[in-house]
Amino acid sequence: MTPTPPPGSARAVDAQAGNGYHTTRQGSYPTREASSVDDDAVNEDQPVASPGHGAVAVFQAPHAVRDRSGTVAGAESVTRPLNGALKRTGPPEPVDIDSPFLDLFADAEPPAPPASPHTAPTGPGLPPDNELATDELPALEAGTLEADAVEPAQPEGSHGPAGHRDDPPPLTNYPANQSRVPPSRALPAWDAAPDGRREVVQAGLRRDLAEKPDLAEQLDLAEQPDRGEKPTNLPAKVPAGRPPARSSRSQASRPRFSDRDPAVELTISEIAGHLTFTPNTVTAWYWLPEVRWAFRPDAEREALLSAISEQFAGLAGFRLHLRRTTRPFPADEWARIVDRNTPNPLPTVDGAPSWSDHLVSAQRHLLSVNHAEGQTYLGVTFARRSLGNSLTERLLRAFGRGVAEGERRRLGRTVEQFDEVLGAFGMRGRQVTPAELEWLLYRSVALCMSPPSLLSPVSDGRWERGDLLALTEQIERYRTPYGSTLKFVNRMTGEERHVAILSVGRMEPLEIPERHEPWLHFHERLPWAMEISSRVDILGPGDSFRNLEHRLRMIRSQQLDYAEHGIDAPPELERLAKRALVIGDEMTTGLPVDSARAHGWHRIAVGGHTREECLERARRLIQLYSRELRVSLQHPKNQDWLAREFIPGEPIANTGYLRRMPVKLLAAALPQAASTVGDRRGDLIGRTAGTCRRPVFLDMHFPMEVRERSGLAVFVAEPGGGKSTLLGALGYLAARRGVQVTLLDPSGPLARLCSMPELRPFSRVLNLTGSEQGTLAPYSLIPTPSRLEFGDGTAGDREFEIAMSNARAERRMLVQDICSMLVPPQVAREASTAMLLRHAVRQVPAEETSTLDDIVACLSHMDNGEGRELANLLLDTAEMPLAVLFFGHPPAGLLGADAVLTVITMAGLRLPDLKIEREYWSAEEALALPMLHTAHRLAVRRCYGGSMSSRKLVGLDEAHFMEGWRSGRSFLVRLARDSRKWNLAALVASQNPRDILGLDVQNLVSTVFVGRIAEDAEIASEALRLLRVPVNDGYEATLASLSAVDSASSARLGFREFVMRDVDGRVQKIRVDVSYVEGLLDHLDTTPASASAPNGASSMLTPGSSAMPALPSPREPDV
């Protein structure tokens, strides 16, 4: 009979959750069933490689915390977790999402910190700063503690598990002789603490780990509540003080562990600088930065590959260890940067998520889709150590000194050659730091497990030397005979991982830059993190020729043998001999790059939460490689040796699956390829969708504020390509950050943004079709420059004068264009019309106060009949209800500068088809053209109202109507030029890149988004030109395949893809995903069927009920 485990223990949790895994997390917090559908969808589709993703600290902006009373936080944090499921279904108003504690625990998310067991007892001397939060929660803790202190052996039944769901399991069973932790150090208080406090705790943990090396042991002891009951079961050979194995629930699943010594030390004995020492070898480690691969011209790629292969050839004679590992994306770091860059976020509205919630949900989203950043290390094993050296080291270790200084000095000189070879163009490697090596070692021992991210070594930099290495003590490894996977268990966090190691088997010829992706980068298109280890011997020309010649002789002798025996030799012998001859010829006569060979073993580690998940992922990976690259990945037995091979310094698992290849092919593996785009300081807008998945952040003011470039961004896509939605989303995100946003959306769906609860008080909709007379009066649309905008002195005066006359000229041009648009096209085309208009425009002073009525008056007072006729024609137009907008003076305070978000629409306006001649347009359509022109001006006009340096954003949809008119071009040029001066981000959407190219402003464009263009190859190549991607290189097909629908599915496409070029010229395919913003997509949905629903539904939107249409489908097309 299995005894019921005591509450709070990891096992109790397992029993409740009904699974057999060593997770402390799953049962401690509301179960997955309680989470909403979308959470499941996210996790099912994009399985999280690091189950501890909740452990990555979530940064929360301090703003919201400030304006919330502590009482609420404390009370909430106690009560919420108990009914965490309610959170998703309840109305949004009372949800106090501001509580950082709540954010980490109450939400039905697995991301609760798995580190709870070890963090709990190690927060010394933490002064309670939030009285309520620390008092209420630890009250529970303290109660448990005392109860257990009195009855340490009392195992079960006394506490209901639900009542103690917050108890970190180790606490409840913490050894009695260990000094008790004050209640205030308990985990929840720690997590409720603002960032500064959290750092204190982290520092404390580190200190504790350093002071008490046996702490981990005790923690493990604590995890075994019923150990005391069966001491006789312990194997005799377990040393004293060593914790016995975790006992399991039933006899059947008891792991056998008596067959091996429980701990083996790694071969590496010392890390010194960037060198690692094993008893026999010394390895120098280099960090290979990521290189851009996607959307580069093939010539550039080939140049890169040949540079890298030359570097490999330069390492002939050495054994390399190429390791690729990952680091979870530091979402908290990003959020801190965003918050720092957002001085005035939108004030919180009751019942709507605050700025801080917004950041938290963005971070959650980042963590849930599991973006990992790759890290590539290259180790060069370059020296054999003599017996003397190794014995000296052993001797010196006894005195705490390690490798002798003389040896290190000597090696330091030798290793300089590699700096030279690897630092050049190609790999651009740099020496790693000891901290990075520690990270690599930890990641290799705990293969595919989530890193100890709460104490992220990279962001905090407060790891002591050796801390990470000490954490490897906690990683247990389990294997089964003939097993296809390995199991790793972290004793500290209870995390369990199943890992399958695949070996690169037979490879067919690859055409790397032209047709295929780099073959060790290719796996990154799958949505989970994997690890790569390649052990390669680089053979120089001599060695490789000798090797090949030997093989050739064997083949020849076999042929001879067949001939002697009078049997027909198999034809492949002759073929292979010929090939060997050709290769041998290349080797002897070619460059070292052609002759150098790389003989090596390439492995990929795939991890999963369960064995089934791991095997399923391995299957998908194998399938992907065999289908797309014709590389057969093999899944050999003896996985434990293979896993060990990932650890630097450990021996090679076996001699099988040795791949012999030219160094060029090894260079084309390019595991360090990456696709990053965007800046690191903007809003999260999606992820890259090309060869790997990285989050994409975009700050529309980054080009102006940092890069000192223009802020013109261009969006090009076919109708339905998602331009408007992206425009709206960017507008929303900017408005959230307090940027003054003006969106011009002629068709009107973006107006629904203003009804979002968080924006409602700060936004207004201006519907031009229902506006007053004079709203679009062309004269007042061009702002008069102010003297203050220019520098002092005569130079400033002169600039001001020029700006003034420019403004006047622009006004005249605009008025002339508008008048030509208002009169019938036949009339407008006549030379006399242009002359008369020009005359009239010259007569009327080109100031803001002038109106079109002045032009009409001027025309009618002309003494020739044509002038009067033209005036009459204009007056005829003025009778139409919409045309009154052009006449008269603009109403005062039309565009108040106070609204953060202003959406200008023209609801009900029929836009003409530009392909049809103007003569055939209806009167209404003809009027739409000048309206659009002036509306664009109006949208921008507002930005010239406030201070020059404040951030402004203008989104202009349907910009293709600007083409063909000179005022249109001058408008965009002026916009691009002014954008830097006025800190104005201008987003211009158009259906055809030709409009932008035709306006000849593409060199002023800093950011480009190109959506699906499938219909017209010509348009596609123009879009590529806009992206500055080589044309006719096959990338047109990429544009056509963007946002490709799965024809088998009848559901709507839930995402939109774009090719994006950022201000730094990086081009990447991205998938826009703003589903993390509650309700945003519902409000942006422009599809006819669902367009009517959100307005009505928005009032009853609950946090969990949003449909989140942008969630990627479970089986993505590119996977």
Add this chain to the structure above:
Amino acid sequence: MRLRTDDDIYRARLVYLGPPGYTLPVHLPYAQYGLFVLLVPLFVAIHYLLTFHVEFPAWEIALAMVTTSYIFRHVDPDRPARVVIRTALTDWRRTREPAVEQRDARLVASRIRVREELV
């Protein structure tokens, strides 16, 4: 760039056809003969340990032949005989994956000395 491995050259099947002038009826890879030659004395030794006397190793030869052919059924260019034998020796207890894991030694890196700078 068309890039291909050199593996096919190393994948050529090299077989022993027999002594000059006499072609064996079966052509087996050289490695198989090598393994056979190693296995016969091994089985003879085992036989000797069991019975303490030596006779003509008929049974041993037969056993070695069977064993060799069995091992080489699992051998391919990417999986040398050495690996197959090693796997068989470590995992001989079962031929199918059992449900129970056994714990392996933990690999511990905590003894590694870390020095900030090389010199």
